[in-house]
Amino acid sequence: MGQLIVFLTLLALGYGFGRLAESRHYRSIIAREDALRSLLVLPDRMPPIQFQSHTSTLVTGSVVISVDYFKTVAAGLRGIFGGRVGAYESLLDRARREAILRMQEEAQSLGAEAVFNLKFETSRIGQNAGQGLGSVEVLAYGTALIPTPVSASAASAVAR
C-alpha cells in the first residue's frame, strides 16, 4: 500500500515537473534556433572555397538531460508491448537540438561564420543504483570557420 502511494507520487511528480521542464525547454530551443539561424551548421566534411583561408577550430556543445520517473514508467510499459517510445523520442530530440545550440553559441563567441562537419555522440549516464532512472548525454561537435584579416586579403586576391 505504502509502496503504491510512493509509486503514484513519483509518477505524478515526474509527469508534472517533466512536462513543465520539457515545454519550457522547447520554447527556449525554438527561440534560440531562430536567433542563431544565420550561423550555418553543415554536415559537409570540407568547407567550400569561400572559407578556404578561414582559420578553423573545434567547437563542441554537450548537454545532459535526466529522464523523469514518468518517462521511465512509460518507456517500461512500451518495453512490454513494443512500439515507438515517444517519451524518449522527445527527450533525445531536445538533447540533440540543445547540443547544436550550445555548439553554435561557442562558435558565435569565437566569431565563426559557419560550422562544418557536424557530428553527434550520444551516451547514457548513470543508472541511479539500478533504478532504471538515468540521464542521456548528447555531444555535438564540428569545425568552426573563423575569418582572419590575413585570409580576408587572400580571399580578395583570389576573387581578383
Next chain:
Amino acid sequence: MSVPPLHNHEPNHEPRQSAPLPKGNPKLPEQINNRNEHPLKDFLLLAGALLALMFILTLLLGWSAQWLGPKIPYSWESRWFSSAPEAVSGALQPSTQDTHAADTARQQALQQLLDNLLSQQSAPLKVRLHWLAHEDPPNAFATLGGHIFVTRGLLTQVTSENALAMVLAHEYAHVEQRHPITLALEQLALSLLGSVIGSEGAASMIGQHTSLLTLLSFSRDMERSADQRALEILQSHYGHSAGADEFFRNMLNQHDESRWALMFQTHPLTSERLQQISQAGSATVPVTTSQLTPLPALLQLNDGADSKEAQIPQP
C-alpha cells in the same frame, strides 16, 4: 588532362566549387522527432492494457491453483511439510522449564479440543496444533501441512469454549478446504508471471499490485467459506452455533474498520463476518448464553478485571 578515376574514395582535398551556401539553417518541422501527442494518452492506454492483462492472467492462474490445490492428496502435503515452519516454531521455545510444562499442557488441551470438535466429522484430516506462548496479538492461522497456530493473545479474547472452538474450526476448515496449498500454488504462479513481466521496475509494479488486489479477493472468499464450514462443525458438535461471534465481536469493539480498507485486507470485514454468523444462527433454534460451554481451566487466560484493562496491540 588524364581521365579521372571512376571510384575515387580518396578524400577530395580541393575546395568545393559548386552549390552556393544557404542563407541560414533550415527551420525543420517540429513534429518529426517530437510527435505532438499527449504523453498521458499513450501512458493510460498502455497502463490500462497491462492492468487488464494482469487481471485476466491472475484470475486464470488463481483458478488453476484453486482447481489444482484440492487435487493434491493431503498425505503428500503433510509429508512435504511435516515439520512446522522454522520461523514460527522459533517462537515456541519457552524461556524456563516451568512455563514449558504449562505450554505443553495448553497445546495438548487445544489439540484435544480440536479433536473433540472433529470427532463428529467423517474422516477428519490429521492436523497439528501449535501454541505460540509469547505472541500477544490475538491470532490463529493455518499453514501448509496441516499446522495450526494459536497465539496467547487469542485466549485472552475468549471467555467460552464455543468462541475458541469457532476459531479452531475456522482454521481447520482452511486446512480441509486446502487453502494453504492453493495459496502457495497461486504465489508460485504469480512469481513466475512476475519474472515474465520482467524487472522493469515500474512496469512490474503495476502488474504486482493488480495481481495482489485480485488475489486478495480470492483469499477473502476463502475466509468466508471457512467461516461457513466452521459454523457447520460447531453446529454438529454443540448442536448450535452460539458463542461463535464472541471473538469477532471483541475484535470489532477494539478496532474500527472502514469499508474502504476492505480492498486491501486479506480478511473480510469483521462486521460482515458477524452478520454471516448471526444469519447462520437465526436459521437454527434460538440460543441463550446459558448453553455456552465454559473454557477448560487450563485455557482460561481471560480472568475478569485483568483482561478488561489489557490493551491489545493491533494485529
